[in-house]
Amino acid sequence: MGQALETLLSHRHEVLVWDRNLTTGEETQPLEEAARDRQVVVFALPTQPHDELAGRLVPCLQPDALCMSIAKGLDEQGRTAAQVFTQHFGSRIGWGLFYGPMLARELQAGRSGFAVAASHRPEAGARLKALFAGTSLRLQVHEDVQGAAWAAVLKNVYVPLVGAADGLGMGDNMRGFLIATATHELADIVEHQGGRRETAYTLAGLGDLVTSATGASSHHRRIGAELAAGRCGELAASGANIRSEGVHTAAMVRHHAVFDWQRFELFALVCAFLDDPAQLERRLGEYIARRF
Incomplete structure (x- = not known):
């Protein structure tokens, strides 16, 4: 860059x-x-x-x-x-x-x-x-500096989830649902962190989220697909998951209790996916059942 x-x-x-x-x-x-x-x-x-x-x-x-x-x-x-x-x-x-x-x-x-x-x-x-x-x-x-900062940082946490859903062949409708839901939750967290809700819908949040979540060459998106396919060992060996800002951000939020991340269901789902990728389909299905 x-x-x-x-x-x-x-x-x-x-x-x-x-x-x-x-x-x-x-x-x-x-x-x-x-x-x-x-x-x-x-x-x-x-x-x-x-x-x-x-x-x-x-x-x-x-x-x-x-x-x-x-x-x-x-x-x-x-x-x-x-x-x-x-x-x-x-x-x-x-x-x-x-x-x-x-x-x-x-x-x-x-x-x-x-x-x-x-x-x-x-x-x-x-x-x-x-x-x-x-x-x-x-x-x-x-x-809204703080809002822009949190929107840009946290949107990367959600991208691997979209990549995983695509990798598992869950369809275009699922991708649209996840991006819309992630953006809404991102607005909640941005406001919780002292920013303005609407900042999550700007180029710093939604604009960058869509780009990273749908781009064919997106590193963050590819990590999600690789994890969902069970290629965790290859990722660990290459260090690719460590280089991902989204994966690192999720780890730092939990380690430092930056905010009460368990309050935010989709964020918590991403964390559970990163910990145990094999359970994603079951957990995502349970999440959708609760939502609807």
């Missing part, structure tokens, strides 16, 4: 890419040096390193700098990127998030992408929108 954003922005802006070798820890250059005098810093990386990197950036950035993240997971403490940014940047440095259906390969191929640019500062979202003006990534400014 970082490469896709570089492709979009480098035609009109001076772009400097910072990276770190995960094996050796070697950085392309010191982060503090790379960020000095930069107007915008984009965190195109998982949520886990946000805490360290945001802490390192605070002394280096000017007050009018803008930090934005695309991370759609929780760190090992169960925090969203928005919560990490709140802790480090607060109101001293402008920050926000941008989430939506914006698959990297499609952006690099010149196809359209769409996202919500969410920030407590309306001008920050407007700045990000202006940054991508003239590119194939279209942004909408939104002020």
Whole structure:
């Protein structure tokens, strides 16, 4: 995704890419040096390193700098990127998030992408929108930062369930039911976490959910199908399930009791599926029987 954003922005802006070798820890250059005098810093990386990197950036950035993240997971403490940014940047440095259906390969191929640019500062979202003006990534400014964060993070939990249902040949009607039900429950959780219900229906929630749940190349969707087919061993060996933000998010929500997840039946069903994929058809049938 970082490469896709570089492709979009480098035609009109001076772009400097910072990276770190995960094996050796070697950085392309010191982060503090790379960020000095930069107007915008984009965190195109998982949520886990946000805490360290945001802490390192605070002394280096000017007050009018803008930090934005695309991370759609929780760190090992169960925090969203928005919560990490709140802790480090607060109101001293402008920050926000941008989430939506914006698959990297499609952006690099010149196809359209769409996202919500969410920030407590309306001008920050407007700045990000202006940054991508003239590119194939279209942004909408939104002020419900916490709602957008939880919508983007939690929608990935539901995607493997849709992938599993497709893998088991449950049909198009089942897919439609699961996506509609997941979106409604997502709105409940977003509101429970302090966001606005309607944010779950924006590009950050519903838009990205549909893209991930129906895309033929969706990693999250494929994991669900593989688990439902009983290929748990292959997934564990490849580490694919560990790389899934949805699987990791479900684990962090339960481990840290981020919210009372058992109150939300479909979320709990996904967790039960991830723990014991072989029982999905029975559990899903029982869930539907209770609903109707």
